[in-house]
Amino acid sequence: MAISNATFSDISGAVSDIFAGMGAADKAALQAQGLRITAQGTLITAQGTRLNAESLRTKAAGDIAEASNYDLASTLAEANKAYTDQSTRLQQSQLNRNITQTIGGQQAGVAASGFGAGGSAAYLLRDSQAQGALAKGVLAQQGVITEAGYEQQAQSYTTLANAGRATAAAEMDMASKTDTIATEQDALAVQQQQLANQTQDVGNKEADMDFFSGAIKGVSAIASIFI
Amino acid sequence: MPRIETFDAGNVALHPTETGVEATAGAARRIGAFYNQQAGAEEMLARETERLGGMTQQVGRETEQLGAEKGQAETEAGRRIGSSIAAAGDVAVKYLDSQQISQGSKAYADLLQTTTQQWNDTVKNADPNNPHVATDFMAKLDDQLENFKNNGFYTENGQKWAEAHVEALRQHMAEKTTGDMATLAGQAAMVNQQQTVNSLSATVHGDPSSIDFALASLKSSTEGMLAHSPNLSGTAAASARSEIMQKGAESIVKSAAIGYIEKTGKMPDWVTDPKYSKYVNGPELQMFERAAKTQAKANALVDKQTQVAQRQLADLQVHQGATKVISDNITFDPQTGQPIVDPKFFKQALELARNNPDAPSAAETVRTMMNWGESQQNKGAKPADDPAVKSDLMDRMFSADKPTTTLDLMKARAEGKLSDHSFEVMHGLVQELQTTPLKGDIWKDTIAAVKGELVLTNVGLPGKDITGEGNYAKWAQTFIPQYLAQSRAGTLPPNALDVKDPTSMISQSMAPFKRTVQQRAQDYLSSLGGVSPAAPGKREDVMPAIPPVDQRTPGLYSTPRGTMRWTGTGWVNP
Numbered sequence: 001m002a003i004s005n006a007t008f009s010d011i012s013g014a015v016s017d018i019f020a021g022m023g024a025a026d027k028a029a030l031q032a033q034g035l036r037i038t039a040q041g042t043l044i045t046a047q048g049t050r051l052n053a054e055s056l057r058t059k060a061a062g063d064i065a066e067a068s069n070y071d072l073a074s075t076l077a078e079a080n081k082a083y084t085d086q087s088t089r090l091q092q093s094q095l096n097r098n099i100t101q102t103i104g105g106q107q108a109g110v111a112a113s114g115f116g117a118g119g120s121a122a123y124l125l126r127d128s129q130a131q132g133a134l135a136k137g138v139l140a141q142q143g144v145i146t147e148a149g150y151e152q153q154a155q156s157y158t159t160l161a162n163a164g165r166a167t168a169a170a171e172m173d174m175a176s177k178t179d180t181i182a183t184e185q186d187a188l189a190v191q192q193q194q195l196a197n198q199t200q201d202v203g204n205k206e207a208d209m210d211f212f213s214g215a216i217k218g219v220s221a222i223a224s225i226f227i
Numbered sequence: 228m229p230r231i232e233t234f235d236a237g238n239v240a241l242h243p244t245e246t247g248v249e250a251t252a253g254a255a256r257r258i259g260a261f262y263n264q265q266a267g268a269e270e271m272l273a274r275e276t277e278r279l280g281g282m283t284q285q286v287g288r289e290t291e292q293l294g295a296e297k298g299q300a301e302t303e304a305g306r307r308i309g310s311s312i313a314a315a316g317d318v319a320v321k322y323l324d325s326q327q328i329s330q331g332s333k334a335y336a337d338l339l340q341t342t343t344q345q346w347n348d349t350v351k352n353a354d355p356n357n358p359h360v361a362t363d364f365m366a367k368l369d370d371q372l373e374n375f376k377n378n379g380f381y382t383e384n385g386q387k388w389a390e391a392h393v394e395a396l397r398q399h400m401a402e403k404t405t406g407d408m409a410t411l412a413g414q415a416a417m418v419n420q421q422q423t424v425n426s427l428s429a430t431v432h433g434d435p436s437s438i439d440f441a442l443a444s445l446k447s448s449t450e451g452m453l454a455h456s457p458n459l460s461g462t463a464a465a466s467a468r469s470e471i472m473q474k475g476a477e478s479i480v481k482s483a484a485i486g487y488i489e490k491t492g493k494m495p496d497w498v499t500d501p502k503y504s505k506y507v508n509g510p511e512l513q514m515f516e517r518a519a520k521t522q523a524k525a526n527a528l529v530d531k532q533t534q535v536a537q538r539q540l541a542d543l544q545v546h547q548g549a550t551k552v553i554s555d556n557i558t559f560d561p562q563t564g565q566p567i568v569d570p571k572f573f574k575q576a577l578e579l580a581r582n583n584p585d586a587p588s589a590a591e592t593v594r595t596m597m598n599w600g601e602s603q604q605n606k607g608a609k610p611a612d613d614p615a616v617k618s619d620l621m622d623r624m625f626s627a628d629k630p631t632t633t634l635d636l637m638k639a640r641a642e643g644k645l646s647d648h649s650f651e652v653m654h655g656l657v658q659e660l661q662t663t664p665l666k667g668d669i670w671k672d673t674i675a676a677v678k679g680e681l682v683l684t685n686v687g688l689p690g691k692d693i694t695g696e697g698n699y700a701k702w703a704q705t706f707i708p709q710y711l712a713q714s715r716a717g718t719l720p721p722n723a724l725d726v727k728d729p730t731s732m733i734s735q736s737m738a739p740f741k742r743t744v745q746q747r748a749q750d751y752l753s754s755l756g757g758v759s760p761a762a763p764g765k766r767e768d769v770m771p772a773i774p775p776v777d778q779r780t781p782g783l784y785s786t787p788r789g790t791m792r793w794t795g796t797g798w799v800n801p
Contacts, residue, residue: 002380002381002382002383002385002386003320003323003381003382003383004320004382004383004384005313005316005317005320005383006383007316007320007383008312008313008315008316008317008319008320009313009316011309011312011313011316012308012309012310012311012312012313012316013309014309015305015308015309015312016302016305016306016308016309017305018305019301019302019304019305019306019308019309020301020302020305020306022301022305023297023298023299023300023301023302023305024298024302026294026297026298026301027294027295027297027298027299027301028294028298029294030290030291030293030294030295030297030298031290031291031294031295032294033287033290033294034286034287034288034289034290034291034292034293034294035287035291036287037283037284037286037287037290038283038284038286038287038288038291039287040283040287041279041280041281041282041283041284041285041286041287042280042284043280044276044277044279044280044283045276045277045280045281045284046280047276047280048272048273048274048275048276048277048278048279048280049273049277050273051269051270051272051273051276052269052270052273052277054269054273055265055266055267055268055269055270055273056266058262058265058266058269059262059263059266061262062258062259062260062261062262062263062265062266063259063262065255065258065259065262066255066256066258066259066262067255068255069251069252069254069255069258070251070252070255072251072255073247073248073249073251073252073255076247076248076251077248079243080243080244080245080248081243083241083243084241084243086241087240087241087242087243090239090240090241091238091239091240094237094238094239094240146243150243153248157248157252160252160255164255164259192287203298224383225381
């Protein structure tokens with residue numbers, strides 16, 4: 001051992017290693033800190049994701065509530081259909097009574113007038129009967145038409161209700177999946193924390209090795225001078 | 228006719244009403260509208276909340292982006308600061324590199340010079356076959372190199388420079404030390420193998436028929452030596468092998484040829500065999516032919532010389548036999564100092580002559596021995612020393628050409644020119660000097676110096692310094708045994724023979740025999756006045772021998788200069 005270029009190369013290396021060690025320590029600390037911040041961001045993102053899931057669940061709840069009302073509206077439409085049937089049969093009864101009264105009156109008048117049953121009287125009677133039959137047909141048809149309208153209305157609301165529930169189910173499923181994503185983001189944040197710790201450890205070790213290397217080179221340089 | 232009226236109800240009818248239905252249906256529509264209104268509000272709130280979450284997430288993303296940018300900015304700032312530091316450091320390091328390398332270059336040059344000198348000093352006296360010389364030096368060098376490298380180089384490039392130069396120097400010194408040791412080992416191998424070659428050459432010279440075995444021995448010993456030489460390897464080994472094998476084989480073949488020629492006086496017919504002819508060139512063949520002719524003539528001469536040599540050898544055997552007969556059969560009476568002759572002396576002396584009939588000196592030697600023996604049996608005769616004869620015998624004690632022998636002493640004794648006491652003492656001296664000869668220039672000069680101190684010569688008058696001659700002989704009888712004893716014991720002081728040092732062993736031994744100028748002149752003149760040459764002999768009888776220095780105790784002693792006191796370190800007048 002003796003003083004040589006290697007002596008100063010060792011000193012140079014020692015200084016370089018010490019600074020490299022300091023740089024490695026600072027780098028590791030800041031990178032670890034950055035990773036921890038990133039992990040914090042990931043956690044916040046996970047919270048946002050959970051809020052998205054909550055939003056989906058809110059939408060689902062709204063859809064379910066809307067579907068319930070549509071169910072109710074459908075029920076009401078079904079009730080209106082029943083009412084229409086009842087009303088049609090009621091009107092048909094009243095019409096039959098009117099027809100019967102009209103034709104009976106005419107027969108009574110004819111009879112009272114003494115007119116025979118033929119001729120004009122017969123004609124009147126036949127016309128009344130025809131008018132009655134027409135009225136009864138129209139009434140029945142009208143009732144069918146109205147019932148059909150209510151039926152379609154009820155079916156339409158039922159369809160809306162079913163669609164709302166399906167949508168709610170889909171949203172709940174999406175919310176569940178979004179929660180899963182949030183959970184994975186949490187896990188990712190934990191990994192980022194671990195990565196930060198590992199980065200810190202690796203950086204510390206690298207710094208230690210640099211310091212150790214620097215110390216060895218320094219000792220080597222001193223030894224080359226005195227030995 | 229009367230009219231009878233009836234009640235007519237008229238046109239009665241039921242009339243269903245639409246009011247209730249319409250009211251209920253209208254209520255349903257209104258309720259749905261209310262809920263839708265509430266849901267719409269909730270949706271708006273949710274959208275706002277989600278937008279807030281989105282914005283919060285955006286803030287988080289921007290915060291993340293901010294963190295990334297801040298981290299990048301801080302990292303970039305660190306990178307820029309680091310780059311600036313590195314750039315400044317590069318400049319500083321270049322400056323330091325330059326400074327260290329500049330200073331290190333001089334230190335490196337000094338280190339190179341020092342280590343090279345150290346190696347040269349090390350290798351100068353190193354054993355070529357010691358494998359540790361180079362490794363030990365390199366180990367020490369490593370310490371120096373480490374010290375060099377670890378001082379003054381503290382930048383990487385500086386250290387790399389030092390490392391590279393240290394490694395280069397280490398490599399250089401490793402190669403140099405290995406190379407030098409290999410060269411030295413090669414030279415040593417050449418010397419060692421030359422001895423082997425000489426031995427094999429001598430063998431084949433004596434026995435030319437062993438030439439193939441000698442050549443094989445040369446090869447095996449050379450290969451073995453090279454294989455086991457720790458410092459000899461690679462090209463040095465190959466070079467040494469080639470040189471030793473070629474030159475050695477040439478030497479052996481030529482030696483065998485010369486030996487053959489010397490033995491037979493003829494050219495060996497095998498010398499032209501391709502197996503050997505590659506080691507002999509044309510001029511050498513011609514030389515062999517001439518040598519063969521010369522040898523034939525020389526052999527005849529040698530035969531004659533051999534006869535002479537045999538006679539000389541017989542003479543030598545006679546002298547050695549005489550010495551043995553004398554040593555075995557002659558002892559000296561410790562009381563009187565007179566020789567005691569064993570009767571076997573005469574018988575063995577005669578056998579000596581019988582056993583060496585070819586020795587020219589046998590008859591004279593035996594005659595001398597017999598004469599001496601007979602003179603010893605004549606108890607009435609008491610010969611005194613002839614100073615001239617005794618001086619000659621003493622002088623030749625240290626001669627390399629004709630040293631005094633026991634036979635010379637016997638001859639002088641038989642002729643009545645040597646006393647029994649002198650014979651005993653000088654015989655002992657002869658035996659001592661036969662065991663440990665004292666010859667050579669140092670001894671020759673030393674003896675000459677002692678004689679010059681003790682004997683008066685060249686005075687321009689007739690006559691001799693008889694007293695001085697006697698003192699010289701007695702000095703020799705005293706000093707030589709002491710000197711030889713200490714020499715064998717290894718206790719001789721360095722200045723033992725320094726006659727100029729008054730404290731030396733030889734000066735101390737000479738002290739009792741030195742005389743003043745007046746004494747010398749008086750002694751010389753007295754000899755001219757007819758003083759009997761036998762007078763010094765009488766003085767020997769009254770003056771006991773002075774003990775050696777290491778056995779001498781302080782006190783009074785009779786010396787040639789009169790009674791003197793030995794203080795333990797020197798002589799003084801009493």
